[in-house]
Amino acid sequence: xxxxxxxxxxxxxxxxxxxxxxxxxxxxxxxxxxxxxxxxxxxxxxxxxxxxxxxxxxxxxxxxxxxxxxxxxxxxxxxxxxxxxxxxxxxxxxxxxxxxxxxxxxxxxxxxxxxxxxxxxxxxxxxxxxxxxxxxxxxxxxxxxxxxxxxxxxxxxxxxxxxxxxxxxxxxxxxxxxxxxxxxxxxxxxxxxxxxxxxxxxxxxxxxxxxxxxxxxxxxxxxxxxxxxxxxxxxxxxxxxxxxxxxxxxxxxxxxxxxxx
Amino acid sequence: xxxxxxxxxxxxxxxxxxxxxxxxxxxxxxxxxxxxxxxxxxxxxxxxxxxxxxxxxxxxxxxxxxxxxxxxxxxxxxxxxxxxxxxxxxxxxxxxxxxxxxxxxxxxxxxxxxxxxxxxxxxxxxxxxxxxxxxxxxxxxxxxxxxxxxxxxxxxxxxxxxxxxxxxxxxxxxxxxxxxxxxxxxxxxxxxxxxxxxxxxxxxxxxxxxxxxxxxxxxxxxxxxxxxxxxxxxxxxxxxxxxxxxxxxxxxxxxxxxxx
Numbered sequence: 001x002x003x004x005x006x007x008x009x010x011x012x013x014x015x016x017x018x019x020x021x022x023x024x025x026x027x028x029x030x031x032x033x034x035x036x037x038x039x040x041x042x043x044x045x046x047x048x049x050x051x052x053x054x055x056x057x058x059x060x061x062x063x064x065x066x067x068x069x070x071x072x073x074x075x076x077x078x079x080x081x082x083x084x085x086x087x088x089x090x091x092x093x094x095x096x097x098x099x100x101x102x103x104x105x106x107x108x109x110x111x112x113x114x115x116x117x118x119x120x121x122x123x124x125x126x127x128x129x130x131x132x133x134x135x136x137x138x139x140x141x142x143x144x145x146x147x148x149x150x151x152x153x154x155x156x157x158x159x160x161x162x163x164x165x166x167x168x169x170x171x172x173x174x175x176x177x178x179x180x181x182x183x184x185x186x187x188x189x190x191x192x193x194x195x196x197x198x199x200x201x202x203x204x205x206x207x208x209x210x211x212x213x214x215x216x217x218x219x220x221x222x223x224x225x226x227x228x229x230x231x232x233x234x235x236x237x238x239x240x241x242x243x244x245x246x247x248x249x250x251x252x253x254x255x256x257x258x259x260x261x
Numbered sequence: 262x263x264x265x266x267x268x269x270x271x272x273x274x275x276x277x278x279x280x281x282x283x284x285x286x287x288x289x290x291x292x293x294x295x296x297x298x299x300x301x302x303x304x305x306x307x308x309x310x311x312x313x314x315x316x317x318x319x320x321x322x323x324x325x326x327x328x329x330x331x332x333x334x335x336x337x338x339x340x341x342x343x344x345x346x347x348x349x350x351x352x353x354x355x356x357x358x359x360x361x362x363x364x365x366x367x368x369x370x371x372x373x374x375x376x377x378x379x380x381x382x383x384x385x386x387x388x389x390x391x392x393x394x395x396x397x398x399x400x401x402x403x404x405x406x407x408x409x410x411x412x413x414x415x416x417x418x419x420x421x422x423x424x425x426x427x428x429x430x431x432x433x434x435x436x437x438x439x440x441x442x443x444x445x446x447x448x449x450x451x452x453x454x455x456x457x458x459x460x461x462x463x464x465x466x467x468x469x470x471x472x473x474x475x476x477x478x479x480x481x482x483x484x485x486x487x488x489x490x491x492x493x494x495x496x497x498x499x500x501x502x503x504x505x506x507x508x509x510x511x512x513x514x515x516x517x518x519x520x521x
Contacts, residue, residue, distance in 0.1 A: 143473040145480045151487055159488040160421030163390050164449045166480055167369050168465070169472060234483065241479045250473060 003033035005064075006040055011205040013041050013056035013103060020065025025073040026116050028083065031090045038097050045102045057209035058201050059103040061124055068109045069117025074142070075255045079248065085239035091116055092148045092235035095123045099152075099225045102213045104204050108197045109183060110190065114171070115139055118182070119149030122156045125216065127183040128197055130190050133174035135182065140169040142254060143247035147238035151230060155223045157181040273299045275306035280470040281463065282310035282321035289330025294338040295381050297348060300355030307362055322470040324366060325462050326389065327373035331455075333398075334374075334382025339407070343516050349409070349507040356381055357413050357500045363388025364417065364490050367478040369469045374448070375458035379436065380404045380411075386447065387417025390481065393462045394448040395455040398439035406434050407519075408512030412502035416495040420488045421447050 007014045015037050017024035024030070045055035063069055072091065077084035098105060098120070107113075107121040109129035118135050121127045129135065137153070139146035146153075146166050154162045157180050165172075165180065178186035187196045204212075220226055241247055272288045284306050286293040303326075313319045328334050341348045363370045364387070372389035374382075377399040384402070386392050394400065402411040411431040419427045426445055430437075443451035450465070452458050469477065485491040506512055 140472045140476045140480055143476045145476050145483065147480070147483050150480070150483055154484070154487050158421070158423070158446060159484065160446050161449070163420075163481075163484050166484065167390055167469065167477060170468075230487075237479065237483060241476055244475065246473060246475055 003030045004037045006037040008056055011056050012058050012201055014060040016062055016064050017069055018064040023067035023070035024063040025070040027073040027076050028087055031094060034094050054209045057103050057212055058204045059105050060108050062108040062110055067111040068113040071115030071117045074251055078251055081243040084242050088235040088239045092231045096228055096231055098123050104212055106201060122152040128185040129174040129183045130187050130193055131175045134171050135177045136171040137166055138169045143250035145238050145241040147234040273302040275310060277321050280322045281466040282324045284326045286328035286334055292332050292335035293328040294335045296338050296341060297351035297355050300359050304359050304362055311366055322474055323368055323466040324370045325373060325466055327459055332376035333378045336380030336382045339516055339519055346508045350504060353413050353503045356384055357496055360388040360417055361496055371462045371465050373459045373462035375455040384414035387414055391465055392448040393450040393458050394439035395452045395458050396440045399436045400442045401436035402431050403434040408515040410503045410506045412499045416499050
């Protein structure tokens with residue numbers, strides 16, 4: 001079974017993070033699979049002479065199992081600076097592709113969305129979750145700089161609130177994430193999520209693909225979402241902080257219980 | 262560095278407690294109305310708090326800016342502006358320098374804006390990463406009434422608010438409540454009563470002091486870069502706009518009218 005799956009039903013595409021045993025943590029392999037699925041979807045949306053339809057114009061991003069995404073798989077890159085850097089660049093590139101996708105993107109946040117996982121939520125155009133979900137950006141607590149997600153969060157909730165959220169670290173409830181504007185819809189329980197997601201995506205799918213894509217492109221231009229060099233620099237900054245001795249020592253003590261004294 | 266000794270005789274004093282550096286506006290009988298000397302002193306204290314000791318770890322990991330007395334800060338001391346036209350440019354320059362320095366401090370800055378933060382006092386909030394206020398506090402920029410441009414506050418304010426909200430706040434001279442400021446995103450924490458503001462700021466500072474300083478510093482620096490407040494250009498331009506009205510006959514007449 002692939003680590004990320006793509007299902008297309010008419011105008012609706014669904015990309016699912018499918019590494020439930022590891023709470024869909026973003027490992028190099030999962031990110032490689034996500035890249036493959038999103039490239040496939042982008043190709044499916046590209047007009048070609050042999051195609052009669054314009055491809056999907058609504059895309060759900062969600063997680064298999066109980067978590068949406070536990071964030072970067074930091075354990076996999078501990079003590080390996082080159083892999084850490086390429087993982088962060090891969091995440092940055094995936095967020096960029098997700099933003100440029102000619103679909104309105106909807107994060108269905110079915111469970112915890114932490115760090116880079118919450119970053120994926122911020123990249124999507126719309127997001128739904130439930131009241132007592134666990135979300136947020138605890139990167140600074142771990143000695144990590146949330147640089148890849150910062151540009152997206154600043155665009156999503158504004159620089160002032162992003163400053164509070166990213167510098168304070170810790171976790172947010174679904175309700176708090178909704179109040180901050182990180183998610184756009186908050187339902188009472190996880191059981192309410194599928195129906196709410198279906199109502200929303202059905203409404204979106206009924207819109208004109210042409211008008212929707214033009215609007216999304218304009219919004220991306222207006223808010224600087226097409227600035228790849230900024231994102232690449234952010235990924236390198238994040239790698240520099242992650243690979244410094246202080247962060248490595250801190251991560252080792254948090255991620256490897258045997259290293260704790 | 263030696264820990265600065267609290268000096269209640271100073272109109273702005275500083276001290277360090279539990280890894281938090283405090284800069285305290287201390288002119289409570291004038292509602293902490295700002296003088297050029299106070300702004301210079303606040304900046305000097307900030308530099309001292311940020312200077313690492315010759316050996317060992319930096320003494321503080323977060324900064325709290327707060328005020329003694331009933332309110333955080335009532336703005337510029339208009340009596341001084343009335344007495345000496347040279348005061349206003351000095352106040353605007355001092356304010357702009359202090360806001361930039363707080364914004365660029367490599368550790369989190371929390372502002373405990375209890376009771377009220379008006380005009381130049383509200384502009385100080387632009388230097389903070391996290392703003393704490395209380396529900397009934399009075400906040401805003403009523404300086405157009407005095408023929409003074411609130412331009413100097415705009416570069417930082419527009420990061421907290423949307424463009425539409427920023428225009429409304431600097432053009433409308435009405436004051437808003439702390440609750441309204443919280444709803445807008447101008448404040449991040451809103452306490453029920455003003456007495457709770459400083460303790461809330463202290464809890465935030467304590468939480469932040471436990472986080473790795475290098476990750477906080479890198480994150481803050483990136484946020485400054487993303488919003489452009491790491492550059493002097495927007496601040497210099499805003500200062501020039503505020504300067505352009507300072508000392509004009511209209512401004513002087515409006516300030517003089519406060520005493521007539």
